[in-house]
Amino acid sequence: MTKNTTEKPPVSLLGLGAMGTALARAWLTAAHPLTVWNRTAARAEALGAEGAKVAGTAAGAVATSGLVVLCLLDDESVGATLDGVDLTGKDLVDLTTTTPAQARARAAWAERRGARYLDGGIMAVPPMIGVPEAGGYVFYSGSRELFERHREVLAVPVGTKYVGEDAGFAALHDVALLSAMYGMFAGAAHAFALIRREEIDPVAFAPLLADWLGAMAQGVHGTAARLKSGDYGKDVVSNLAMQVAGTPTFLATAEGQGVSPELIRPYFELMRRRLEAGGGEEDLTGVVDLLLR
Template sequence: MSSDISIIGLGLMGSALAGALLKAGHRVTVWNRSAAKAEPLAAQGAVVAATAAEAVGASPLVVVCVLDYAATRQSLEGADLTGRVVLNLTNGRPAEAREMSAWVTGQGGDYLDGGIMAVPQMIGAPGALVLYSGSRPAFERYEDTLAVLAEPRYLGADPGLAPLYDLAMLTGMYGQFAGFLSAAALIASEKRSVAEFTESLLVPWLHAMAAITPPMGAQIDAGDHATDVSNLEVNRVALTTLDAAFRDQGVKFDLLAPLKAVMERRVARGHGYEDMSGLAEELR
């Protein structure tokens, strides 16, 4: 084999991964469906394969970072995966990762799935994290190499774990954005500065509130939703006030309305004395 690592998929993320590995001194072979995206990497020393199968043949570690799992499968179809470690850094669902793992191992390869918790500009810099799951021997063999890209965190042998945790982290992020955007619209409704409000008041407040989520997580694990902080009924009333205030200000409550609806359902079922953590049970 002529290279250490092959990268299939040279979009924004795949190019960043290949660039960081080249910078660290690895011999890298690359392939992309549209050939032009390989040119900047060739200039940095990458070998450009003519086909995906040729890229697979070039290295023991094959990293795939394309649009979706269908594109991953399409790229690898027909390549000889025998003895290869396939690391799929494409975003997807746990079920897709498990299916891909079965397919790759059925072809004689070893499979690792990964969830990139970073944007391309963060690859190779402090603060980037990649979640891994699947073959432990494959992870241990390449852990040091992968550390060049981002802090590697191995979650377990079930290949579905990396996408599960990745999607859970995105869920937390989108929930935070929903709160931020609603708060911003409320502040903007009085023509006040959203930037100033966000920096001086909202971010410190969100930090303080984030600190109470690990104990809530422990309550969810234990199925014990007793509270001496604030109960669900108090929060239901707060959400009702918010809904009315948004209407007064001419701002849509659309992003938070589902939270209010789930709270109302939980309280109606007799759980108003419990902690907010009980809502996680209402969602299952």
């Protein structure tokens, strides 16, 4: 090892799927001493050839470094992998996709095992790892002191965003943003379905759709401000009454194009319910409250 390598904090990484492998290569490129482990040992061979130390067991990987990063299939895999492993004094950073409740429970579990815990929600795909200009990042929540201690190491593969002491907040931010993404994809799917049988080139249509979605996405700032103030009628441009009045046109167009309305009808129903509750002069913000149980 070079002097530069030995000066950098070591990392142990458990889990070498596509994301785990991308993380591993980023740390290796930055000359961090890296120990890796994967349940399917063959996946570690290439990283071993690239300079990583390959541990034969999860316990062996954990013992090698003070900082232990987990990038496994699910929360159950985390429990199974670390069952019986000595975690005393270790700093666990869990990048496994979980629910907020699972993250909070895992933080308490780690504390009982003598470890410190930080949860992470990855907002990136593997090709974005190690590419700063790609714009990916990881949400982190839990101990701020622990986050600050390892901030530089964690920022090597991808950017970092700390979102609070509550260990569940990283997972909550992750799922909230991804839920919005799937809602956007649902709208885009409906739009493409409407033109699917026409002589309209979807490739030519795509920039129009992307630009429109980008422009409309700015509306989230107004929604956030209204939710915070509680005034859903402030600075409304297109009120709910007007928008509900227009929904039959969208449904009739879908019918005429032979397209199922199943992706948009539920949202229209929420709009109608909010209107009937007296929200006609509001914008669409009140729909948020209808989703709360």
